[in-house]
Amino acid sequence: xxxxxxxxxxxxxFLAAVAGIGSTTLWQQQASTVSYGKSIxxxxxxxxxxxxxxxxxxxxxxLKQLQKLSGLLANGKQQNGVNQSVxxxxxxTIKNGQKVNYNNSKEQVIYVDPATAEKHNLDVRFIQTVxxxxxxxxxxxxxxxxxxxxxxAQEAVFEHNFGLFLFQGKEKKVTPMGxxxxxxxxxxxxxxxxxxxxxxxxxxxHIDEEQHEHVVIHWATQPKWSPNGxxxxxxxxxxxxxxxxNGTSIWVYDIKTQSEKxxxxxxxxxxxxxxxxxxxxxxxxxEYTVKxxxxxxxxxxxxHPQTGSKRVISDGLFVAQSDDRKDxxxxxxxxxxxxxxxxxxxGAAHVLFKESATQKLRSYQADFSTDGKKIVTDIADARGxxxxxxxxxxxxxxxxxxxxxxxxxSQEVKWVGADLLVSFxxxxxxxxxxxxxxxxx
Numbered sequence: 001x002x003x004x005x006x007x008x009x010x011x012x013x014f015l016a017a018v019a020g021i022g023s024t025t026l027w028q029q030q031a032s033t034v035s036y037g038k039s040i041x042x043x044x045x046x047x048x049x050x051x052x053x054x055x056x057x058x059x060x061x062x063l064k065q066l067q068k069l070s071g072l073l074a075n076g077k078q079q080n081g082v083n084q085s086v087x088x089x090x091x092x093t094i095k096n097g098q099k100v101n102y103n104n105s106k107e108q109v110i111y112v113d114p115a116t117a118e119k120h121n122l123d124v125r126f127i128q129t130v131x132x133x134x135x136x137x138x139x140x141x142x143x144x145x146x147x148x149x150x151x152x153a154q155e156a157v158f159e160h161n162f163g164l165f166l167f168q169g170k171e172k173k174v175t176p177m178g179x180x181x182x183x184x185x186x187x188x189x190x191x192x193x194x195x196x197x198x199x200x201x202x203x204x205x206h207i208d209e210e211q212h213e214h215v216v217i218h219w220a221t222q223p224k225w226s227p228n229g230x231x232x233x234x235x236x237x238x239x240x241x242x243x244x245x246n247g248t249s250i251w252v253y254d255i256k257t258q259s260e261k262x263x264x265x266x267x268x269x270x271x272x273x274x275x276x277x278x279x280x281x282x283x284x285x286x287e288y289t290v291k292x293x294x295x296x297x298x299x300x301x302x303x304h305p306q307t308g309s310k311r312v313i314s315d316g317l318f319v320a321q322s323d324d325r326k327d328x329x330x331x332x333x334x335x336x337x338x339x340x341x342x343x344x345x346x347g348a349a350h351v352l353f354k355e356s357a358t359q360k361l362r363s364y365q366a367d368f369s370t371d372g373k374k375i376v377t378d379i380a381d382a383r384g385x386x387x388x389x390x391x392x393x394x395x396x397x398x399x400x401x402x403x404x405x406x407x408x409x410s411q412e413v414k415w416v417g418a419d420l421l422v423s424f425x426x427x428x429x430x431x432x433x434x435x436x437x438x439x440x441x
Contacts, residue, residue, distance in 0.1 A: 036404055037422070037437035040099050044410050044423040045434040048091060049136045049146075051153045053370070054129050055416060056102065057094070058139050061087045062432035063425055089139040091127065094416055094436065103128045106138060111174035115163060115184040122158075122167065122174060135169045151229035162219040164234060164253065177232075178253055178260050183219040186238060190217060193241045217241065220251070224276045224283075227325060230255050231305055233283045235274045240267060248272050250283060252305050263308035275318055278302055278345050279325040282311075286318050300330060302345065314343045320375070322368040327393075329366045329375060340366065340377060342393065352391050353398065358382055362409075369415040376413050376420060388413060388420070390439055399439070407433075 041059055048058040061069060065087045072086070092101045109122040123138035124146070132153055137143040146156035146167060154169045157177065164177040186193075193215040222235040232253045239262055240247030247267030253260040263283070266272050269290040276284045283303040288296045300313045316330035319340060328343045329352065338361055339354040352375060355361055359379050366377040375391045386408055388401040403409070407424035410432060414421045420437040 037420075037435035038097060039433055040094070040436050041434045043432055043434065044425075045421060046411060046423075047414055047416070047421070048139065049127075049134055049148065051132075051134055051148060054131075054134065055093055056127055056134060056136060057092055057416070057421070059090050060411075063427070063430040064432075067430065087140075091125065091136075091139070094419070097419075097436065097438075107172060109167070109172050109174055111165065113160060113163065114176050114180040115161070115187060120160065124167070124169075126169070133169060135167065147223055147225060149229045150225050150227060157223045157225070157232055159221055159223060162217060162221055164220045164223055164232070177258075178220055182238070183217075186217050186219060186241065190215060193217070196242055215241065218248075222274050224274060226277050226305070227279065227281055233274060233277065233305070235272075236262070239265065244268070250274055250285060250303065250308075252283070263305060264303050264310065273318075276321060277325060280345060281305065282345075284318075284321070284325075284328075300328065300343070313345060313347050314341070314349060316341065316343075317364075319364060319377075320366040320368060322372040323370055324372055327368070327372060329368075329377075331361070331364055336360070338364075342375070342391075350396070353377065353379070353389055362386060363412065365412045367412065367414050370417065374415070376415065378409055378413060388422070390420075401437070401439070 043062040044060040045057050046060060048056040050056070068086045090101070091104055092099050094100070104125050104127045107124050107126055109124060110119055111122060112119055123141045123143040125136050125138050127134040127136065134153060135146055135148070135156060137146050137158075144158040144160055146158050148156045156167045156169075158165055158167060163180055163183050166175045166177050167173070168175070197215050218235060218237045220234045220236055224233045225231075226233070232255070234251050234253065236249050236251050237247060239249055244267035247265060248271055249262045249265040250272060251260055251262050264272065264285070266287065271288045273286040273288070274283070275286060278284050283305055285301050285303060287299045287301050290296050297315070298317055299315055300318055302311050302313055303309070313328070314330055316332035319329040319331050321328050326344060330341050330343055331338055332341060333339050333355070337355055340352040340361065341349045342352050343349040353361070358381055362378045362380045366375055368375055373393050375393065377389050378386060379389055380386050386403045388403065389398050390401060391398045404424065406426055406428065408427070410423045410425040416436065418438065420439070421434065422437050423432065423434040425432045
């Protein structure tokens with residue numbers, strides 16, 4: 001029998017039959033949110049960083065704090081330092097169901113952007129764990145996200161002004177990555193690309209071509225580490241700026257050789273979105289094909305990082321990927337009749353959840369547990385009542401967890417170990433809360 005416990009071990013949820021989705025419903029005996037799990041914060045909590053089994057959680061402003069911040073902004077009183085008088089983010093982890101603060105310190109690393117010769121500050125929070133030091137961008141700052149190497153937590157790639165840079169934690173050093181001389185030249189020649197865009201738009205018969213001539217130079221963006229930490233895939237439009245300003249490409253940077261090359265390009269009625277990598281060390285992406293008088297066709301594809309050869313894994317929109325990169329959740333169908341499917345790299349698929357007249361997918365988000373054995377997503381009924389769906393991959397079985405009355409999800413639900421990190425908000429009382437929810441056998 002499936003049981004749902006709070007962290008003190010008190011049994012608060014029991015089984016009931018569910019008609020319609022062939023699953024089990026877990027429902028509460030009392031309305032208090034405490035019945036649903038252990039409260040860890042009166043604020044939204046999110047995953048700041050992960051490294052293996054180690055996880056860093058952080059807080060965001062709750063509804064009342066957001067209202068105060070909005071008031072300061074409206075009154076022109078929002079200045080440096082004012083945020084901290086209303087809200088100060090905290091960093092912590094969960095051990096044995098308990099909130100444990102991390103020892104951490106802030107460091108500022110100065111680096112120079114070779115494309116502009118300007119100095120910039122990288123504000124980094126150094127978090128000390130038992131085994132190693134983790135590095136994250138200072139919360140609530142302008143510091144870009146640090147994408148940590150999956151096999152070396154001491155280095156991370158980040159993006160600044162459409163250029164890539166490598167941060168090395170031990171040395172407290174930032175190194176530019178790739179062709180920044182070319183990036184500098186592209187910025188200097190931006191007017192040339194915009195003139196070319198205006199010509200193309202005018203040739204297509206647009207009267208308001210001045211509204212379409214703006215060109216954004218995506219020199220290098222959306223970096224994704226390969227599983228072995230030896231390559232970085234990234235998105236770029238650099239090789240399309242003159243011929244096809246709306247074209248897009250996926251490039252690969254090699255850490256060892258410090259070289260980069262384009263491996264896959266599309267233009268015209270096609271576009272591509274970089275997602276990450278597969279377990280077999282292939283690039284994972286979504287490819288869109290625009291159809292006249294019809295919805296775009298979407299395909300989940302894998303690309304060889306050297307040759308760029310393409311293989312279609314599945315149709316449908318990407319939703320989530322397991323930590324081991326072996327399984328993917330995709331969404332297929334039309335509004336009102338959508339379904340989530342579990343797909344492996346070979347393309348084999350089966351249904352996780354299918355919409356019905358009374359149960360609809362809400363956020364179209366999902367998350368795998370660390371071991372890849374469970375998947376969580378959220379749904380809503382015809383009255384807007386929200387619930388979580390927990391799918392057991394091995395048993396091919398799903399359970400339904402209705403959320404507390406009057407509460408709604410404020411952000412994506414995530415797994416933290418074997419527990420669910422669930423942030424609620426109540427608009428009528430302007431309150432927020434995050435629970436750690438445990439679903440045990």
